[in-house]
Every structure is written in structure tokens, then in C-alpha cells.
Amino acid sequence: xxxxxxxxxxxxxxxxxxxxxxxxxxxxxxxxxxxxxxxxxxxxxxxxxxxxxxxxxxxxxxxxxxxxxxxxxxxxxxxxxxxxxxxxxxxxxxxxxxxxxxxxxxxxxxxxxxxxxxxxxxxxxxxxxxxxxxxxxxxxxxxxxxxxxxxxxxxxxxxxxxxxxxxxxxxxxxxxxxxxxxxxxxxxxxxxxxxxxxxxxxxxxxxxxxxxxxxxxxxxxxxxxxxxxxxxxxxxxxxxxxxxxxxxxxxxxxxxxxxxxxxxxxxxxxxxxxxxxxxxxxxxxxxxxxxxxxxxxxxxxxxxxxxxxxxxxxxxxxxxxxxxxxxxxxxxxxxxxxxxxxxxxxxxxxxxxxxxxxxxxxxxxxxxxxxxxxxxxxxxxxxxxxxxxxxxxxxxxxxxxxxx
Numbered sequence: 001x002x003x004x005x006x007x008x009x010x011x012x013x014x015x016x017x018x019x020x021x022x023x024x025x026x027x028x029x030x031x032x033x034x035x036x037x038x039x040x041x042x043x044x045x046x047x048x049x050x051x052x053x054x055x056x057x058x059x060x061x062x063x064x065x066x067x068x069x070x071x072x073x074x075x076x077x078x079x080x081x082x083x084x085x086x087x088x089x090x091x092x093x094x095x096x097x098x099x100x101x102x103x104x105x106x107x108x109x110x111x112x113x114x115x116x117x118x119x120x121x122x123x124x125x126x127x128x129x130x131x132x133x134x135x136x137x138x139x140x141x142x143x144x145x146x147x148x149x150x151x152x153x154x155x156x157x158x159x160x161x162x163x164x165x166x167x168x169x170x171x172x173x174x175x176x177x178x179x180x181x182x183x184x185x186x187x188x189x190x191x192x193x194x195x196x197x198x199x200x201x202x203x204x205x206x207x208x209x210x211x212x213x214x215x216x217x218x219x220x221x222x223x224x225x226x227x228x229x230x231x232x233x234x235x236x237x238x239x240x241x242x243x244x245x246x247x248x249x250x251x252x253x254x255x256x257x258x259x260x261x262x263x264x265x266x267x268x269x270x271x272x273x274x275x276x277x278x279x280x281x282x283x284x285x286x287x288x289x290x291x292x293x294x295x296x297x298x299x300x301x302x303x304x305x306x307x308x309x310x311x312x313x314x315x316x317x318x319x320x321x322x323x324x325x326x327x328x329x330x331x332x333x334x335x336x337x338x339x340x341x342x343x344x345x346x347x348x349x350x351x352x353x354x355x356x357x358x359x360x361x362x363x364x365x366x367x368x369x370x371x372x373x374x375x376x377x378x379x380x381x382x383x384x385x386x387x388x389x390x391x392x393x394x395x396x397x398x399x400x401x402x403x404x
Contacts, residue, residue: 127309147309158189210240
């Protein structure tokens with residue numbers, strides 16, 4: 001098996017020069033998969049190199065070739081910028097012969113590449129982008145949303161907390177498409193459950209100082225403060241919340257879009273007791289434990305739900321290529337929708353007409369230092385959210401592919 005990889009990213013100033021041909025000698029008839037994400041910024045730990053490793057593990061599990069040709073994995077850094085992602089995607093699809101692109105932490109980049117994939121007739125799979133617009137107004141017949149979204153990580157938490165008496169809410173929100181969508185889903189869930197939304201405090205992506213937003217949230221006296229962000233922004237927000245003692249004043253801080261890598265960065269002392277929604281149960285069974293062990297050996301971290309989603313998306317795509325006996329996007333997408341998703345991540349997952357792959361989600365809680373039995377034994381599953389309850393109902397979809 002040959003896996004040839006090239007980093008295809010640079011600063012905006014040198015964007016075009018940096019995006020040099022990745023695999024000029026690759027067989028034009030081979031299948032090429034492009035993993036696009038944040039390699040060095042705020043989302044690097046939850047995606048980054050780990051998603052590339054996950055994609056490679058899927059290719060290896062599949063056998064390294066399909067339709068008699070080798071499978072090649074490329075990867076590139078979109079720098080959390082939609083324009084960089086768009087340039088890279090066009091180059092991959094037009095010049096480098098990439099057949100499918102996957103991952104995309106940062107909803108703006110995901111929306112941009114999904115639209116280009118539609119134009120170029122290429123399959124796209126979003127693992128780490130979260131906005132529900134991907135399977136709403138922006139849906140396409142050849143695009144898929146795989147791991148989680150703003151609905152799956154907001155509604156269950158909001159409904160549970162409002163019912164327990166935590167009925168006033170304030171948001172500290174990253175100021176771009178993902179944060180806006182996450183806050184909007186929370187607001188709807190809170191109001192639908194009988195709660196009240198009090199305030200929204202915006203911050204830029206990759207903010208280093210959260211003292212001002214945390215103090216503003218504290219002043220609202222809301223019972224719940226939502227960190228509507230992810231990656232390093234969540235980590236810095238949690239640290240600031242602890243520094244200013246929000247919990248001591250009776251405010252509950254929730255971190256809805258959190259990854260196991262974030263908990264590792266925070267440490268159990270700072271994070272213990274926090275609850276969030278996760279798509280991946282590392283302790284589900286022997287298969288998941290074996291995959292996690294193998295991933296840790298390669299990457300030196302446990303797989304985040306973004307990583308395992310990339311693995312699962314690549315593997316399902318390759319199964320569909322084989323079943324379709326073609327790399328034609330429409331033919332492959334049809335097979336992807338018709339086949340159940342079964343792998344170490346998902347058991348009997350289903351792909352809906354809008355491209356949303358539905359599967360069980362988990363409410364998890366961070367363990368105490370006394371409870372943890374190993375370096376990655378960080379969370380425990382509190383409850384399971386069934387697939388048909390975890391995601392936005394099709395009856396509420398704005399996707400043109402959904403027949404009302």
C-alpha cells in the first residue's frame with residue numbers, strides 16, 4: 001500500500017505559491033482522499049494530524065486499494081479561513097484529482113468546500129464542522145454531515161438542565177457561523193423547554209483573553225453560562241470561568257462542543273464534573289478499545305470524535321466506491337445512503353435524504369482524579385441519546401432534497 005501525503009497550505013500572502021502540486025506522479029485512475037482541516041491553530045488537537053492518521057487507518061483497514069487501484073491520502077491546512085479552503089479545494093478537485101474531501105473543523109470552511117464539491121461533482125464529508133446549515137439550505141445530493149452538529153450538542157443538554165430548574169441562560173459565543181448556529185439551537189431548545197435566554201456575549205475565533213466575556217456573563221446572574229465555542233477557545237473559557245469563580249456563585253458552565261483532547265489539555269482538576277455531548281464512546285466494546293489503543297500508539301493521543309468520524313467517513317466512502325464499482329460522485333453517494341454505517345464508531349448508522357448520518361450520541365461527565373485509572377480515562381458515559389432523538393427532525397429540515 002502506498003500512502004503519499006503532502007501538506008498543501010501556507011499563509012494567505014503566499015497562498016497560491018504554497019499550494020504546489022501534491023502528487024504529480026499519482027495514478028490518475030487511483031482514488032484520492034483529501035483531509036482538510038486546521039493543522040496548527042485552535043482546532044489542531046481535535047482534528048489536525050489526528051484526522052490524517054484516522055483516514056490512513058481506514059484505508060489500511062479497507063485494504064489499501066479499490067477498483068484495482070491504490071488509495072492515496074492527501075492533507076492540507078485551511079487555516080480556519082474559507083478563502084484558503086476554497087482555493088485548496090479547487091486545486092484538489094481541478095488539478096490533483098481528489099475524489100473526496102473530508103473533515104473541515106470550522107463551519108465557514110465546511111460550507112465553502114461543500115459548495116465547491118457540488119460545483120465540481122465531488123463527494124464531501126464533514127466530520128468536525130458543526131452548523132446544521134450543511135444539511136439544511138446548503139444540502140447537496142453528494143455531501144454528508146457525519147459526526148455531530150449544533151443541534152445534537154445543544155438540545156439534549158438544554159432540555160435536561162431546564163427541567164432541573166436551571167432556567168436562565170447566557171451565552172459566550174465565538175463570532176462566526178458555527179458559534180451563531182450553536183447559540184441559535186440552544187436558544188430554541190431553552191425557550192421550547194420553558195427557560196429564558198438573557199444575554200449573548202461574542203468573542204473572536206482563537207481568543208486568548210476571556211476575562212471580559214466571563215465577567216460580563218457573571219454579571220447577568222444567569223443560572224447557566226454556555227461556552228458556544230470549541231477547541232482552544234473552550235479551554236481558555238473554562239480556565240477563565242474557574243479563575244473568576246462562576247461555579248462558586250451558583251452559575252453552571254457548560255461546554256457543549258468539547259472533545260476528549262480538550263479535557264486532556266484542561267486536566268481533570270480543572271474539568272472534573274463538567275458535562276457535554278460526545279459522539280464517541282471509547283469504552284463501548286472491545287472493538288472501540290482496540291481502535292483507541294492503536295490510535296494512541298500512532299498519534300500519542302486518544303481519538304477525538306472528530307478523528308473517529310473522519311475514519312468512519314473514509315471507510316464508508318470506500319465501501320460505497322466498491323459497491324458502485326465507480327468513483328462517480330452521484331453513484332457513490334447513492335450507495336452511501338443505501339448502506340448502513342457499521343464500524344468501530346457507529347453501529348447501524350443511517351444516512352438521511354438530507355445527508356445527515358444519524359447515530360447514538362452520549363452525555364458524558366468528566367471524571368475526578370480519584371476516578372481516573374489511566375492517562376486517557378477522563379470521562380464516563382452518563383446516558384445514551386438514541387439516534388432518532390439526537391439530531392434535528394427531518395420534519396424541520398430546510399433541505400430541498402427532503403420531501404415534506
